Amino acid sequence: MEYYLLIARSVTQAQRMARLLEGCGIRAWMFRAPAALSNRGCSYAVRVRAQQWDAAHDCLRRSDLQPLGIYHGDGNRYREVSW
Secondary structure, eight states, rough: OOEEEESSHHHHHHHHHHHHHHTTTTOEEEEEEEEEGGSSOEEEEEEEEEGHHHHHHEEEEEESSSSSSEEOSSSSEEEEOOO
């Protein structure tokens, strides 16, 4: 299953992103960011299904929330994508 991970600088930012996405009708999961993707140690991630990425991207662009990084995942590896 393909998905996108939005890396947040704090748990609060991740919660705000997840709530915003849910408000746009996009299912989002929040959890601690994988160590390989977090150089800050305390980052959190919000996961969005790949099928919903375009809508999620539009929803986030309309807000003041910007992730630290965005990664495309396929279950085995991550690839950073541009904002």
